[in-house]
Structure formats: structure tokens, C-alpha cells
Amino acid sequence: MAKGIMIIVEQRNLQIRKVSLELLSQGRKIADQTGEPLVAVVLGQGIDELASTVTANGADKVILIDDAKLAEYTTGAYTSVLNKLIRKEEPTAVLLGNTAVGKDLAPRLAQRLGVGLASDCTGMEYDANSFLSFKRPIYAGKAFAYLTSNVRPIMATIRPNTFPLAAPDAARQAEIVKEAAEIDSADLVAILKEVAIAASKRPELTEANIIVSGGRGMKGPENYGILEDLADVVGAAVGASRAAVDSGWKEHKFQVGQTGKTVAPTLYIACGISGAIQHLAGMGSSKFIVAVNKDPEANIFNVADYGIVGDLFEVVPLLTEEFKKLVNE
């Protein structure tokens, strides 16, 4: 009996994360290929309204677990609830986004279930022998490993921006099931005291379609304004190289590279970045790379689809104007 492909849908303040919708889109394809149902699980408080979004994005069955103790993500409560649910539902596969929540939750849940986990995957496809085969970058993308699971459920976390979003279909119907949250008291020992989300109109670096990134060539933190202006025209995130972070110009959370974030946007615009191997590891799987650098020998030009040899302080503001024209067309 096919028990389904289960997507753990992540929501924050009743907003479903983009990566969860990407997972539903890809999960739908695999469900159609295999005949297994696509099961979406949503945890939180006051989440009823999310069922329609999840359904429109491809779910055959939506399981809602609504409880005050699940309003904010905590490792213990979420592990407790999902462990019980998965043992009851016995899905063939359990998939999560490789977000801060996914990275914390999936290994704990996998260990409790006694199963493996393919983390931070950038590829997942149906495989006749093992049901799902995963591709994941290792050494920050300097190599790839292909994995399958010997046990069920197969578990994986998938990197944001890996799969395209399918158009939602408001006419879709799904079975909606409400389950009570059963949380063991032993799982409530860590106490969440405070959540502080920095107000930002820009997308998360790992989820952004476009990233504008600055390196040593930015010369100082005061100059990032020109990158922010460019980013805002096209709704991009702003990143930085390790050189810029180590100089104290940007916080580490903006760092792209082997000791920072690994990103795969549609367009990566590298400004004043030389292209050290560690940086290339973090952004080398971007679909298109643009480099602006005054050094014609800079390594970044060896990977850039389009390069401009020039002074970024001159080129970037002109680019901002050109992008504005395109956006306004």
C-alpha cells in the first residue's frame, strides 16, 4: 500500500516558505510518476487557512496539527509530534526544506526514527530501485554525491531554489485531516524565550532569485548602498564575499562561500569579487553569473557568463538605471 510522499510544510507567521511550495511542486511530479499520494503536513497555531494554499500547490492530503505549543518552531515539540505522525502514517518519503528549521529538525527526527537523511540536496528524482535518488553537493559544491536510502521512510532536506514552482491550481481538491498534537513532556525541556526577525524588504539570501554581491572591491561598508539600490530594483538579496565579511563590512550572515552560505540563484551579480575557490564553491551553481571587476585577470571572469571589466562604482549605478528601465517597461 502506497503510503505517500510527505512534505513537512514550513510556515512562519502563517506565511508558507517558498521552499515548501517548491517541494510540493516537485513532490507532485513524483506522486504522478509513482502513483503515491502527496501528503502535506502543516504544524502551527491557527493554520486552517493554509490548507487551501497547500492543496492548490499539489497536495492530495493535508494534515493540520494545530496547537499553541507549535505556534513557534521548537526542536523538541516538532520532533515529538512528527515522530508520532510518521510512525502512524508510514510514508515512503519525508521531505523538508533545508532551512534553519529543516537543518535543526530533520537530523533529530531521523535519529529518533532510526533512519538516514540526505541533507541539503540539490537534486531528487524517482528511481525504480530505491524510489528516490538524491544529489547533494559536498565540499561546498566542489563535488557531488548521489545517494539512496536502504530504509523507509526515506528522508531528505532540499535546498531552496532547487525546483521550480508550478502554478497553483485553485480547483484542486484534497482530503483535509486535523490531528491532535501529542507532545511528550521530555521534549519540552528547551524553552524558546525570544524570536527576533530583522525587518528586511529583501529576500533571504538562500531563497533569492537574484543576488547582488560585493567583495573587497567595495572598499568599505559605506559603499554597499549602491549594491542595495541595484538589488532593490529587481527584488534581489545582497551578499558579500569572505574578504568583505572578514574586513567587518558585512555580517557573516551575508557571506557567500564555503564558510558562509551556498546559494544557487538564477542570477548572481559579483561586484568587486576576485573569485577565490571558496567563493566559487558557494555560488558556482548559479544559473547565470555576472562579474564586474576592474582587474581583467580576476578569476571570477573564468566562471562568469557576462563580464564587465571596469570600475564598479561607475558601472553599478549605471546598471541600476538600466534595470529600472527594464522593470518599468
Next chain:
Amino acid sequence: MNIVVFIKQTFDTEAKIVLDGNGKIDANGVNLIINPYDEFAIEEGIKLKEKFGGEVTVVSMGGPRAQEAIRTALAMGIDKGVLVSDPELDNTDEYGRAQILAKAIAQIPYDIILAGRIAIDDGASQIAVRLAEALNIPSVSSVLKLEVAGTQATATREIDGGTETIEVSFPAVITAQKGLNEPRYPSVAGIMKAKKKPLKTLTLADLGLSAGDLSPKMVINQYTLPTPRQGGRKIGGDAAQAASELAKLLREEAKVL
């Protein structure tokens, strides 16, 4: 306070990855370092000991070369080292390695277990969290700030777009994110002292484990290297012409704007 720091020896970030004749990652001639995130864990462990007293033990899994990583940690100020070294380690996955580590750490008294939030080689970010589960204790991932008072820790961790603050009672696992501290360099005196500090090597049999207990749940079927990217077009002309041409190419050729 009893502190355990779990570290991993990894390839240098400069390392170029090549595959050997069997299609596996080739470690020959590669410079090895302590995983950079584990250095924050080591530093935090030493700082806690300096403040509260007690003992700090570093634990690692790996081949004989991993002794170098442990000696470096000892030179930084860690008191003693434990290396789990066994040819069977090569046949384990994260599930099994968390079990091994849990067995090794269960032999040491611990209030707090520190580790890096991710290892830069496999990038899986699993073992420390799995370890906490195997030991049945809480964990806080990706910690930027740690305050300890009595048997309680208040940890501020990085989440997507912000931070959150979590209170846990000991024992607990904490994984370190860059920003937690500034790791010290080993001093010459530290390096001399490290040579005399205890470093115990354990096999799986010493831990009462056999390969059968640890059969992997995941199988790596293949490794590949990325197709090298080709440098594309350099756009000439003055800055204004180049900017205009680039915008046009991004719209019409790349179709990304």
C-alpha cells in the same frame, strides 16, 4: 564543569577535489585542518573552563591523521583527547556515527557538548543534532552567543532572517556558528604542553559496538565533479555602453530580467 568538544578533521578550504581510481574523493596530498566551525566550539569550551573550572575533552572520529587535529586542539588549551579510529568507520553513515559518538561520550562526564554547526567537507550538518537525540538531551543549533549560569545555558541562535534565544538545562549540545567567538591560536608553550596531554584511541570494539550495529541507512552510489564553468563574454565599451549591453543580454539572451 565537564565540557566535551566534538571536532572533525577536514580538507583545507583551499583544497581542490579530485576523484581517485575508484571514483572516491581522493585525500592524497590534501592539507588537513580542523573544520573551521569546530574551532569556535573549541574556543568556547576553553573559555567555559577558564570561567567555571573543570575539564574539557575533545572527541573526534577518523583515521590516524585525525590525531594531528586533536593535538592542535590540545595546544589551544583543551585538556585531553579521545579519538575513535576504526577501519569500519568508512562503512558508516551519520546515523551510525552518531551512535558511535554517543557511546564514546557516554564514557566521559559531560555537562555541555560543543560542536561546529556544520563540517565543510560533507556539509551534512547532522551528527551533533543526532548525537543529542542519541544521548536524549536537548540541542541548540547554530549558536551565535552563549551565556552560562549554574546548570543553565541561554543560547542565541541564527535562524533565517534573524535570531532566537533558547534556554536549556545541562546536559545539552550546542553547535557553534561563526561569530560565537574568535578562536585563539595555539601558543608555543601550548604546543609543547599538548605533546604530554593524554590522547586515548578507541576502536569500535572498545565501545562495545560491531559493524553489524551500525549498518548504514544511506548509500552513496556515486561521486561526480561539477562540469567546469566556462568564462563567457566580456562586454566592452565604456561603462554606460557596457551597462546597457549587459541589461539587454540579461533580458533577451539569458531571459532572467
